[in-house]
Amino acid sequence: MTRSLRLRLMLGAAILSVLFMAGLLPALQSAVSLALKEAIEQRLASDVTTLISAARVEGGQLRMPDLLPDERFNLPDGRLLGYVYDRRGKLVWRSRAAAEENVAYTPRYDGAGNEFSRAQSDDGRQYWVYDVEVKLLGGQSAAYSFLALQSVDDYQNTLRNLREHFYLGFGAALLVLLLLLWGGLTWALRSLRRMSTELDEVEAGHREDLSDDHPRELLRLTRSLNRLLRSEREQRGRYRDSLGDLAHSLKTPLAVLQGVSENIAQRGQSLDQAYILQQQIERMSQQIGYQLQRASLRKSGLVRHHAALRPLAESVCATLSKVYRDKPVRVRYELAEPGLVPMEEGALLELLGNLLENAYRLCLEQVAIILKDDGQGLALFIEDDGPGVPAGQRQRILQRGERLDTQHPGQGIGLAVVKDIIDSYDAQLTLDESALGGAAFRIRFRPQ
Structure with missing residues (x-):
């Protein structure tokens, strides 16, 4: 699950938009299909009216002209067919376009007036059928069913083309909608980004409070x-x-x-x-x-502090050089730029004081102070060339009150202070063997 609020909102909006359009598309297709059917029904009703107006009854027999006013009835292989049935369902006339079409449809002369339905020819083609019953024709008593048939192919082709246009239009509309939503969410979340910027400034110590310039x-x-x-x-x-x-x-x-x-x-x-x-x-x-x-050396809850390592280390080393003036100690610095440690200055000074005092006291002549990013995070090393610490004793001396050096006075709380300070900053203290031959205290800080 993504942790970005904007991506979550965008994903939710996109899903809702897709579901909405997925439900709207069938409804729109159904409405268009119904409108097309109504248009076809009205057009066929008009075509049947053309047939009825052209019909004559002479001597009790139906007479139809050779050529109808609507040319579509006259064209062979046309898509508009015309039929006339008597009240017994017997075919009495068909248009030229219907000369070779046998449609499986028998009208019911039941006084219903008109009927709109579908029928199928022998070759499997589908037709719309509009059936109108006529009781009085040409001033004489007569009863016939006049039929106008139109191929369903035009309707299906039109519906298919409209469906393709709908998909393209809805896809483009969805893309535009998502772009607008992304822009709207970006604009709406500016306040959260501004508050995040202010929090970063508070953590960096550049401001004390958040402003009221928020929604x-x-x-x-x-x-x-x-x-x-x-x-x-x-x-x-x-x-x-x-x-x-x-x-x-x-x-x-x-x-x-x-x-x-x-x-x-x-x-x-x-x-x-x-x-x-x-x-x-x-x-x-x-x-x-x-x-x-x-x-007093606990980390602040919200504010992130950074202290320059080299000035504090040089100050501590200058003091220790006076304390251990009979021991010529050389201090080597390897500090990655910008040489900042994510701690309060007082806490870092106390930590350096305890670790460097331990290094000065036990070293022969060399002490190394190293600050580098080793790929797993920022790490601070305090190393010396003294006797070192046996592997089996390294964990024990990090515990409160434990000491290996019994030749010098003390209560064994220096490293306990260091451990408490490091724990308060969510860092990790380990003791290894130094490349100089002595002990190497390593402090690894969590990425911020």
């Missing part, structure tokens, strides 16, 4: 979307404010606890308890930071 049937939808956009912005603002207040309110108590633990450690009393206290304070601080990052 009233769409205004309820556009206003509902505008309310959703405003509610989302307000909710994100409240989240940021609440998280900022939470971070500020917890900062002071944690600083006090940190100072108390340091005082205890300096006095030389209960060093084990002071170390445990410091560990727990550090863990609380990291967990609070993790929850703040997790809540």
Whole structure:
């Protein structure tokens, strides 16, 4: 089933048009056939009147002239035949055109006046028959049936030609109608295309709301979307404010606890308890930071963001170079143009911070940052030349709290933050072996 609304409407309109014309064509053919039959009946009635006006009764016998006023009766092999029968059904006269035609028809002299019907000759030809009973002729009492016959071939040929013209005319009319419908639907759906364009601008961040310049049937939808956009912005603002207040309110108590633990450690009393206290304070601080990052770095519902990768990566690498100043790390960039990642800048900065810190910490001297379209979508690679991760451990370290490196402090939540950010953007994180010899974190984004 096609997903195009215009194609669906056009298909429905085309089907209805074809069904309408398919029903109209037989009705029109039937009306034309009836009109042709009525015309033939009227013409034969006129021809019978010609026969009656030419007839004379002399001495009780019917007399017909050798040549009738209507030349069609006189022509041999003509399509108009004339017959006269008496009241007993005996043939008393036939026209020259009917000299060699034997039609299987016997008139019924029953006082009905006239009759229009069909008959067949011995050779299988079909004829229209118009039969008129005459009781008084030439001022004398007489009773005869006057018949005029016309071949059905003319009627059938005319009907066949009309049917061909109907098919051609209806086909052309249907084609014109479909073209008009297509143009009408294109014009009628301009409002939907304009609304789609505005939604693209909202997703790209070029505008905040949809305009009211739409048909009233769409205004309820556009206003509902505008309310959703405003509610989302307000909710994100409240989240940021609440998280900022939470971070500020917890900062002071944690600083006090940190100072108390340091005082205890300096006095030389209960060093084990002071170390445990410091560990727990550090863990609380990291967990609070993790929850703040997790809540604040969610993808916006309707708006699509794009962030330039290279400036953010260079900023993170500059900071890490100072942290790991004793390790000369070379960073290689391979970024496909235009070098944009479909993420918010803050989320991308947090993701790069965790992955590059991991790469700097474990690498020997090389780190690679690669952004490319590999045929299945946009993919971001962070690679290093460190010891790598055993194949059996790659899935485990992506889980929250899992760590392979136990020589450096930490709670194992860095990759959990990365995983949550990536999941919120419907992306996929995998861990493979790098061409440099170490680990290669790959993030594949869904096509937009």
